[in-house]
Amino acid sequence: MQRQLTLDLGTPPPATFDNFFAASNHELVTRLRELEGALAAGPVADRTFYIWGEPGSGRSHLLKALVHEATGRARFLSPQSALTAYVFDPRVTLYAIDDSDGLSGAQQIALFNLFNEVRAHPTSALVATGSAPPMGLEVREDLRTRLGWGLVFHLAALTDEGKASVLKHAARERGIALADDLPAYLLTHFRRDMPSLMALLDELDRFSLEQKRAVTLTLLRNMTKSARASDNDEAPADPPPAPDPATTDLLGDPLSLDSVSAPPETASTRFK
CATH class of the missing domain: 1.10.8.60 (Helicase, Ruva Protein; domain 3)
Structure with a gap:
């Protein structure tokens, strides 16, 4: 396998809807882009989304774009997030949960409760992602069912x-x-x-x-x-080689040649 090269191109640009190449995913991108405005305008029938796709299809990109472009409060969550971050806050409009099938057992319970709270508050929405359709997720049965309640999209990766x-x-x-x-x-x-x-x-x-x-x-x-x-x-120069312990004293100073004795010819060689 050929090693892929990387160039230092500086800090990558933030994930936005503009630099996501939708291909056959235009409906999903449009819905996510308009979600916050729709919530502000009045009751929204579809406020929970589940997006699944193969690695590299852009699931994380879309969630980060949703949070990045939100004018109100939005929260990005993942398996690396603290358990307390999954607690519902009525001031948060958009919840974006990445890699829901990678959550711990405690996080799955917290997401289940968060899902129910979002459903009970018409001014908030939740978008979750995973690597498989809801029924194929290896998560708690009650969470799997919840994730399949709303709109489900398969995110097709670019060929x-x-x-x-x-x-x-x-x-x-x-x-x-x-x-x-x-x-x-x-x-x-x-x-x-x-x-x-x-x-x-x-x-x-x-x-x-x-x-x-x-x-x-x-x-x-x-x-x-x-x-x-x-x-x-720009690489720093190689450090000088460490002194040979056989030719230095306890303080690291070189010993005189007279004080360095050669091993006897009869010494055992079984540890070579």
Whole structure:
């Protein structure tokens, strides 16, 4: 397996609905984008969502976008969140629970109670994600049932062909003439999630302007070499080797040659 390369492209951009590539998931993205406004406008029939999909499909991205773009109070929860974070707060409008099938037993009970509280308060909504449809989740039966009560969406991940098409489209929007073999190379050797690929495309665009050259595979390789060279220049020098304990005294000072005796030729060698 080829090792995937990474470049230090700085802090990744925040997850937003704009930098999520919806493909066949337009209905879901539209509903999530409009959810907070719908809650403010009046009673909403569908206020609980469950989103499932394979790793890399963008489940976490959508939840973080929901919280990031909320104008009111929103809370992102995951298996790493404290148990107290699952306590209902009427001031919180949106609850976003990631990887619900990874929750501990106590967290599952807390999410079950939180789900019931949200259902009882018409001004709040809950969006949860998992790796399988509700009936396939390895969680408590009562929680599994609750997660299947609301709207359930399967988040379809982009295929490699879809990712390549997105990259080509984004390149055209930036006025970049992207070499035909470049998208496949990026998908093979670099991070495959779309935010990372788009950040890499932006970096390639900047580097091509600096070099006054077209965006080709050769330019990409030159950019990675430049990034590695920069990393090596900034790397600290190797520390000096530790002194050999056989040639130092208890304080680490070198012993004189006369005081270092060679082992007798008859010494045992069974511990070599």
